[in-house]
Amino acid sequence: MADKNLGITPRATSYADWYQDLVLKGELADHSPVKGCMVVRPYGWAMWENIRDVFDRFFKETGHKNAQFPLFIPLSFMAKEAAHVEGFAKECAVVTHYRLKAGPNGIEPDPASKLDEPLIVRPTSETIISAMYSKWVQSWRDLPILINQWVNVVRWEMRTRLFLRTSEFFWQEGHTAHETEKEAVEETLRMLDVYRKVAEDYLAMPVLVGAKSAAERFAGAVDTYCIEALMQDGKALQAGTSHFLGQNFAKAFEIQFTGRDGTVQNAWTTSWGVSTRLIGGVVMTHSDDKGLVMPPRIAPIQLVAIPIWKTDAERAQVVGAIDAIAARLKQAGVRVHVDDRDNYKPGFKFNDWELKGVPLRLELGPRDLAAGKAVLARRDQAGAADRSDKQVVDAAALETIVPALLETIQKALFDKAKAYRDANLRRANTYEELVKTLETSGGFVLAPWDGDAAVEAKVKEETKATIRVIRAEDRGTKAKAIGTGRDTEQWAIFAKAY
Amino acid sequence: MADKNLGITPRATSYADWYQDLVLKGELADHSPVKGCMVVRPYGWAMWENIRDVFDRFFKETGHKNAQFPLFIPLSFMAKEAAHVEGFAKECAVVTHYRLKAGPNGIEPDPASKLDEPLIVRPTSETIISAMYSKWVQSWRDLPILINQWVNVVRWEMRTRLFLRTSEFFWQEGHTAHETEKEAVEETLRMLDVYRKVAEDYLAMPVLVGAKSAAERFAGAVDTYCIEALMQDGKALQAGTSHFLGQNFAKAFEIQFTGRDGTVQNAWTTSWGVSTRLIGGVVMTHSDDKGLVMPPRIAPIQLVAIPIWKTDAERAQVVGAIDAIAARLKQAGVRVHVDDRDNYKPGFKFNDWELKGVPLRLELGPRDLAAGKAVLARRDQAGAADRSDKQVVDAAALETIVPALLETIQKALFDKAKAYRDANLRRANTYEELVKTLETSGGFVLAPWDGDAAVEAKVKEETKATIRVIRAEDRGTKAKAIGTGRDTEQWAIFAKAY
Numbered sequence: 001m002a003d004k005n006l007g008i009t010p011r012a013t014s015y016a017d018w019y020q021d022l023v024l025k026g027e028l029a030d031h032s033p034v035k036g037c038m039v040v041r042p043y044g045w046a047m048w049e050n051i052r053d054v055f056d057r058f059f060k061e062t063g064h065k066n067a068q069f070p071l072f073i074p075l076s077f078m079a080k081e082a083a084h085v086e087g088f089a090k091e092c093a094v095v096t097h098y099r100l101k102a103g104p105n106g107i108e109p110d111p112a113s114k115l116d117e118p119l120i121v122r123p124t125s126e127t128i129i130s131a132m133y134s135k136w137v138q139s140w141r142d143l144p145i146l147i148n149q150w151v152n153v154v155r156w157e158m159r160t161r162l163f164l165r166t167s168e169f170f171w172q173e174g175h176t177a178h179e180t181e182k183e184a185v186e187e188t189l190r191m192l193d194v195y196r197k198v199a200e201d202y203l204a205m206p207v208l209v210g211a212k213s214a215a216e217r218f219a220g221a222v223d224t225y226c227i228e229a230l231m232q233d234g235k236a237l238q239a240g241t242s243h244f245l246g247q248n249f250a251k252a253f254e255i256q257f258t259g260r261d262g263t264v265q266n267a268w269t270t271s272w273g274v275s276t277r278l279i280g281g282v283v284m285t286h287s288d289d290k291g292l293v294m295p296p297r298i299a300p301i302q303l304v305a306i307p308i309w310k311t312d313a314e315r316a317q318v319v320g321a322i323d324a325i326a327a328r329l330k331q332a333g334v335r336v337h338v339d340d341r342d343n344y345k346p347g348f349k350f351n352d353w354e355l356k357g358v359p360l361r362l363e364l365g366p367r368d369l370a371a372g373k374a375v376l377a378r379r380d381q382a383g384a385a386d387r388s389d390k391q392v393v394d395a396a397a398l399e400t401i402v403p404a405l406l407e408t409i410q411k412a413l414f415d416k417a418k419a420y421r422d423a424n425l426r427r428a429n430t431y432e433e434l435v436k437t438l439e440t441s442g443g444f445v446l447a448p449w450d451g452d453a454a455v456e457a458k459v460k461e462e463t464k465a466t467i468r469v470i471r472a473e474d475r476g477t478k479a480k481a482i483g484t485g486r487d488t489e490q491w492a493i494f495a496k497a498y
Numbered sequence: 499m500a501d502k503n504l505g506i507t508p509r510a511t512s513y514a515d516w517y518q519d520l521v522l523k524g525e526l527a528d529h530s531p532v533k534g535c536m537v538v539r540p541y542g543w544a545m546w547e548n549i550r551d552v553f554d555r556f557f558k559e560t561g562h563k564n565a566q567f568p569l570f571i572p573l574s575f576m577a578k579e580a581a582h583v584e585g586f587a588k589e590c591a592v593v594t595h596y597r598l599k600a601g602p603n604g605i606e607p608d609p610a611s612k613l614d615e616p617l618i619v620r621p622t623s624e625t626i627i628s629a630m631y632s633k634w635v636q637s638w639r640d641l642p643i644l645i646n647q648w649v650n651v652v653r654w655e656m657r658t659r660l661f662l663r664t665s666e667f668f669w670q671e672g673h674t675a676h677e678t679e680k681e682a683v684e685e686t687l688r689m690l691d692v693y694r695k696v697a698e699d700y701l702a703m704p705v706l707v708g709a710k711s712a713a714e715r716f717a718g719a720v721d722t723y724c725i726e727a728l729m730q731d732g733k734a735l736q737a738g739t740s741h742f743l744g745q746n747f748a749k750a751f752e753i754q755f756t757g758r759d760g761t762v763q764n765a766w767t768t769s770w771g772v773s774t775r776l777i778g779g780v781v782m783t784h785s786d787d788k789g790l791v792m793p794p795r796i797a798p799i800q801l802v803a804i805p806i807w808k809t810d811a812e813r814a815q816v817v818g819a820i821d822a823i824a825a826r827l828k829q830a831g832v833r834v835h836v837d838d839r840d841n842y843k844p845g846f847k848f849n850d851w852e853l854k855g856v857p858l859r860l861e862l863g864p865r866d867l868a869a870g871k872a873v874l875a876r877r878d879q880a881g882a883a884d885r886s887d888k889q890v891v892d893a894a895a896l897e898t899i900v901p902a903l904l905e906t907i908q909k910a911l912f913d914k915a916k917a918y919r920d921a922n923l924r925r926a927n928t929y930e931e932l933v934k935t936l937e938t939s940g941g942f943v944l945a946p947w948d949g950d951a952a953v954e955a956k957v958k959e960e961t962k963a964t965i966r967v968i969r970a971e972d973r974g975t976k977a978k979a980i981g982t983g984r985d986t987e988q989w990a991i992f993a994k995a996y
Contacts, residue, residue: 033575033629034617037568042645045565067543070535071619071650071666072591077531078598079605089598093570094607095619096594098654100576100587107577109592109616118607119532121569121593121619131531141841147540152569152650156596168569343639 006355010289015233016161022283023162026292026356036160036167040276043356046300048170048276052150054202054298055172055274058194064146064174069129071151072119077127080252084126087219091155093121093167121154126220126245126271129175130253137257137267140179144187148174163280164237164498171275177255177267181246184268188244191272192225195240203278204295204413205229205285206421207239208444208493210471215456218271222246228468228493230421231284234442236468236495239281242272280498285417286380292357293380295413296406302335303402304353308346308365315342322364325374325398332399334406354382359409360402364395372396380409380416425493431455431482434494438463442496448479449492455483459494467492504853508787513731514659520781521660524790524854534658534665538774541854542661544798546668546774550648552700552796553670553772556692562644562672567626569649570617575625578750582624585717589653591619591665619652624718624743624769627673628751635755635765638677642685646672661778662735662996669773675753675765679744682766686742689770690723693738701776702793702911703727703783704919705737706942706991708969713954716769720744726966726991728919729782732940734966734993737779740770778996783915784878790855791878793911794904800833801900802851806844806863813840820862823872823896830897832904852880857907858900862893870894878907878914923991929953929980932992936961940994946977947990953981957992965990 008025009017023029028044040048056066072095078085099113122128133145150172157167174191178184192209199205207227217224221243229237249255250266259265286293296302307322309315319340326336337358339349346363353361363375374395381389393401424443428434434447438459449455449467459482460466474491481488506523507515521527526542538546554564570593576583597611620626631643648670658664672689676682690707697705705725715722719741727737747753748764757763784791794800805820807813817838824834835856837847844861851859861873872893879887891899922941926932932945936957947953947965957980958964972989979986 030630030633032568032626034568034570034572034626037570039568039630040566042563042565046563048566049564065540065544066547067540068538068546068650068668070530070532070537071652072532072535074532075598075605085598085605089605092596092598093593093617094595094598095591096607097592097616098590100573100583100590100592100618107573107583107587109594118595119591120598128530128532132528132537135528152566154569170566 006291006351008289008291008355011232018289019280019284020162022287022292023280028279028283028292029162031162036157038160038162038166038168040170043300044279047279047282047294047298050298050300051198051203051278052172054198055194056150058198059148059172059174062190062194064148064176066149067147068149068151069125069132071122073122073125073128075118075120077131078120080127081220081249083248084220088123088155091157092123093154093156095119095121122151123153123155124271124273125149125151125173125175126249127253130249130255130269133175133177133267133269134253134255137177137255139258140260143177143179143257143267144183145177146174147176148172161280163276163283169275169277171273173271173273176270177250178269179257179259179267181268184270185244188223188225188242188270188272191270192227192240192242195227195242195272195274199227199229199239199278200414202295202297203282203285204297204410204417205239205281206414206418208469208471210469210493212241213451213456213467213470213492215453216467218243220245220248222248226469228495229281229285230424230444230495231281231498232420233284234424234496236444236497237277237281237284238468238497239278240272240274243270245269245271286413287357288382290382291355293413294357294359296359296410299357299359300335301337301356301358302406303329303337303360303362304358305336305338305362305364306346306349306353307338307340308363314366318364318366318369321369322362325362325364325395328399329402332403334402354379359406362398368392368395374398376401376405378405378409380412428482429479434459434482435463438465438494438496444468445494446474446491447494448481448488449490450481450484450486450488451490452481452484455481458483463496465494465496468495468497469493504789504849506787506789506853509730516787517778517782518660520785520790521778526777526781526790527660529660534655536658536660536664536666538668541798542777545777545780545792545796548796548798549696549700549776550670552696553692554648556696557646557670557672560688560692562646562674564647565645566647566649567623567630569620571620571623571626573616573618575629576618578625579718579747581746582718586621586653589655590621591652591654593617593619620649621651621653622769622771623647623649623671623673624747625751628747628753628767631673631675631765631767632751632753635675635753637756638758641675641677641755641765642681643675644672645674646670659778661774661781667773667775669771671769671771674768675748676767677755677757677765679766682768683742686721686723686740686768686770689768690725690738690740693725693740693770693772697725697727697737697776698912700793700795701780701783702795702908702915703737703779704912704916706967706969708967708991710739711949711954711965711968711990713951714965716741718743718746720746724967726993727779727783728922728942728993729779729996730918731782732922732994734942734995735775735779735782736966736995737776738770738772741768743767743769784911785855786880788880789853791911792855792857794857794908797855797857798833799835799854799856800904801827801835801858801860802856803834803836803860803862804844804847804851805836805838806861812864816862816864816867819867820860823860823862823893826897827900830901832900852877857904860896866890866893872896874899874903876903876907878910926980927977932957932980933961936963936992936994942966943992944972944989945992946979946986947988948979948982948984948986949988950979950982953979956981961994963992963994966993966995967991
């Protein structure tokens with residue numbers, strides 16, 4: 001079996017091992033010798049750059065600018081917003097010295113360089129950014145401030161999983177300050193919708209959109225909104241969050257301005273972020289036992305072209321022709337790679353690029369060339385029993401066929417993922433039904449919940465499932481709330497999650 | 499005087515204050531509450547993104563891929579290459595704990611979370627990257643590895659200057675591993691030439707190109723090459739370095755491979771970097787007492803369009819017309835901003851955008867509009883006594899006029915900077931002449947130097963000047979070396995430097 005040769009654990013054997021095999025053998029990332037920190041390899045980083053560029057374009061279209069704030073946060077800043085420090089205290093990397101020296105046991109931190117105030121490696125940047133906004137904002141005319149940064153952050157983790165949970169990860173964090181509460185809430189929801197759009201239209205990852213319960217809120221937020229995706233093992237993945245921070249950080253850091261009416265007011269702030277965790281989400285949403293499946297819009301390579309030959313004369317002819325096709329496709333905006341390695345056979349290359357998840361493979365041999373044809377094979381249908389993954393097309397029309405086919409694949413991936421997600425969004429009317437559905441079916445389970453934190457905690461203790469999202473569109477149907485039996489119109493979506 | 503109103507210290511009064519005024523009032527960067535760390539504001543970061551994109555394109559064209567390696571480096575890794583740790587020990591931020599807790603004096607690092615092995619916040623990444631390459635390389639077929647990363651690094655600084663010297667800064671670091679010494683040396687020089695090209699063709703910053711003396715070499719390198727620019731105060735700025743690391747890091751981290759002949763060999767590695775320091779270099783190369791002067795090719799805004807009106811009817815008309823012009827210019831690839839703020843007068847806006855260094859200003863009033871004309875004003879000639887900075891042009895031809903004029907400005911900035919640099923590259927034949935020229939004229943001074951480290955140290959002690967670069971093209975003219983009087987054909991270029 002080809003699958004066996006590639007050494008990928010089938011999903012049915014171990015979903016966790018399958019995931020790790022794909023990330024490592026697909027060369028997206030690697031473990032590093034630094035506990036909890038990953039190396040994102042070129043193929044994974046190229047994927048991230050594509051994702052980043054899409055978000056960045058939408059951020060700029062909605063009026064945001066990029067900047068860069070310090071990596072370090074003074075300890076006292078972390079402590080200024082009570083809920084915030086409470087939320088992050090247990091996972092902070094702390095810098096205490098600024099010099100090394102030779103000691104009795106070798107090189108060690110120089111005791112003479114101990115900092116008066118320790119510095120925290122940012123787990124998120126609300127505090128330091130609020131401190132700067134306080135300096136920049138005087139009048140209502142200075143608002144809104146709409147800034148984003150693409151940076152690394154550190155939240156110490158003991159049990160790590162590449163992309164999903166590592167001590168260092170890479171993300172964007174948008175931080176905005178507004179004159180009114182209304183504007184800040186609008187901003188929070190606007191960016192939530194950008195997240196939904198990119199997740200669905202570019203990552204082909206359908207998401208549920210709504211608010212978090214109080215227990216799942218960001219430390220320091222008034223309201224946290226999120227997009228939640230469903231992985232193939234029935235577990236949810238939080239894929240992005242957008243926070244309405246009210247005046248909490250503005251008060252703690254004195255982001256004050258003179259309003260239109262001449263009074264001094266506190267600003268209203270928001271923050272929102274998505275991270276390299278999305279890469280893990282894409283892997284777990286689309287891939288199969290043969291390897292990765294990349295959505296075309298963010299694939300580092302959209303089409304790999306593989307020349308097929310036997311003799312040297314054929315090789316020269318076919319490689320020349322395939323280079324010309326690649327040039328034409330690049331001209332048409334397709335990200336193409338020609339695999340003309342001569343120390344591997346085509347069959348090996350097919351498996352190799354299937355593992356890497358390249359959406360389309362183009363095969364060209366001497367007979368195709370003579371006939372003006374080429375073969376296209378779809379990664380998302382690889383291994384179809386009826387060979388429907390393959391089609392013979394006119395080589396002269398590739399510039400129009402390939403871009404259209406890539407879009408077809410993009411849509412097919414989304415539709416497939418959405419069908420799976422829809423089939424795994426179930427309804428429970430009672431506590432018992434909720435617990436049973438979570439245990440037997442997994443997936444998302446919608447249940448009437450009146451906001452009772454004790455019930456939420458009990459579900460978590462019993463099933464490990466949490467409230468993932470509370471959607472506006474689920475509100476309204478009257479029911480007896482789980483756990484309390486009280487009347488409620490609020491429905492929450494529970495799931496076990498990454 | 500307009501200059502006075504903007505509050506910019508003239509260069510003649512204090513070059514250092516002038517520089518800081520430009521960076522702060524030009525809103526490129528700001529001091530942060532974190533000792534030694536800067537905030538790069540949106541205008542400065544947009545400039546950096548433009549610079550980054552140019553470099554990134556050249557890196558990719560020369561076969562490199564981006565990746566991301568951990569922020570933290572285990573202490574023991576730093577110590578593996580002796581010269582390397584020696585060079586960086588005095589400026590390392592050290593992480594010693596991974597959790598906070600409430601203590602008797604408030605929140606503090608939790609003693610129970612003390613790390614067995616402290617982690618260094620990367621000052622550069624040769625060690626951690628070499629450790630990964632060691633894992634990835636087995637055969638000569640795995641080489642070369644050509645990887646770059648865009649990241650933040652930390653080198654602790656007590657006396658900081660925005661962009662020029664801060665504890666945290668932003669850079670790219672390329673790290674490559676090769677099968678042969680020859681290939682590694684070629685790579686080192688190839689990237690040096692990319693640096694020269696971007697500095698000169700995009701930043702309009704002429705540079706001297708060559709090797710460092712042993713004393714100025716990167717800690718762990720066999721050879722360090724550099725590009726050196728000259729600031730308006732006669733001081734040099736190291737603008738980029740490219741290191742041939744020989745087998746030093748390969749041996750320390752066991753980057754070994756089976757060669758074509760079947761023997762196990764150590765790889766040959768290189769590293770090369772440019773940083774946000776380049777922004778400081780651009781500021782100090784081109785700007786004047788009115789403010790920043792941005793080279794068009796990297797300017798965040800290339801043209802600012804300012805509508806001029808008196809009545810509301812005029813306003814509607816002129817702003818409509820200027821928006822249409824802006825749309826046409828954007829279509830032509832020009833980065834345009836329309837300043838239609840109605841709470842400022844045109845004169846204020848002129849000064850404001852001159853301070854920000856926008857290369858071209860377009861003015862459009864009702865009479866221009868009626869005549870089908872517009873006024874263009876060049877920032878690099880602002881304040882010309884004969885008003886030669888301004889020209890009236892046909893509004894219909896702006897799409898062709900503006901791009902051409904931006905290129906004219908780009909070239910004019912380079913030519914001006916080069917004329918200044920050439921006029922300040924002097925020759926000294928004796929030690930006394932060298933010291934006198936450094937003291938009285940500043941600038942670069944070329945002198946015969948036979949490699950004697952004691953003489954180099956003496957010059958530094960006496961004048962604070964260092965050897966900036968040893969150029970291949972200066973070699974060959976026989977002379978008596980400064981300090982030693984020995985015959986030499988080597989000439990070194992000295993200067994005081996940032």
